[in-house]
Amino acid sequence: MKQYFLIIIGALLLVLPGCYYDVESELYPKNLNTSACDxxxxxxxxxxxxxxxxxxxxxHAGSAEGGGNILLEGYANLQKVASDGRLYRAVSHTGPSPMPKGGNKLSACDIETINRWIQIGIPNN
Ligand code: HEC
Structure with missing residues (x-):
């Protein structure tokens, strides 16, 4: 009986760690950035x-159906809307489609970061 018990405990120890998921937005909440914008x-x-x-x-990822079929997943897709000006207009709310649609405007630091990335030539690094 005691052996079975140990086997069950052992099996649980093997299985349980697989149930642990990291949720990026919980690990790195975007508004936690209290330091100056770098x-x-x-x-x-x-x-x-x-x-x-x-x-x-x-x-804007996966099927991108919710995003007007505009795919922003991966560098190549983002590069397209960054280079034709639509990305900055969207996040700075200076164009016809302010983004994130229906949500809060990005923080000033996030908008400045995107702007800076475009200014330095949209590097894929
Ligand atoms: C809730 C869904 C949703 C979210 C979140 C969202 N978008 Fe969109 N986005 C859309 C839809 C729908 C469109 C199609 C145009 C429209 O409805 O305004 C769109 C269009 C766009 C366009 C094209 C605009 C144009 O001028 O053609 C860009 C660029 C864009 N989104 C960027 C972003 C960026 C960057 C983010 C994140 C900061 C974002 N979107 C978040 C739904 C979303």
Whole structure:
């Protein structure tokens, strides 16, 4: 009887860690940034992508049906709307489609980060 008990405990220990999920928005809440805005070392991977993932992928990734079929997933797709000016107009609310649609405007720092990324040539880094 005791052996079975140990086997069950052992099996649970093997299975349970698989039930742990990291939710990015919980680990890195976007409004937790209380330090000054640092838009000097902007890269696609470290600065721009996390903003877009957290605020835009809900509608603009996967099938992108909720995002008017405009796909912003991955560098190449974002690069298109960044280079024709639509990305900045959308996040700065200076164009016809203010984004995130129906949500709060991005923080001034996030908007400045995106602006900076465009100004330095939309690098894929
Ligand atoms: C709730 C869904 C939703 C979210 C979240 C969202 N969008 Fe959109 N987006 C749309 C829809 C729908 C359209 C189609 C145009 C329209 O309805 O205004 C669109 C259109 C756009 C366009 C094209 C605008 C144009 O001028 O053609 C861009 C660029 C864009 N979104 C960027 C973003 C960015 C960047 C974010 C995140 C900061 C974002 N969107 C978040 C739904 C969303």
């Amino acid at each position: 838009s000097t070392a902007v890269t696609y991977q470290t600065k721009v992508l996390p903003i877009i993932q957290a605020n835009c992928y809900a509608c």
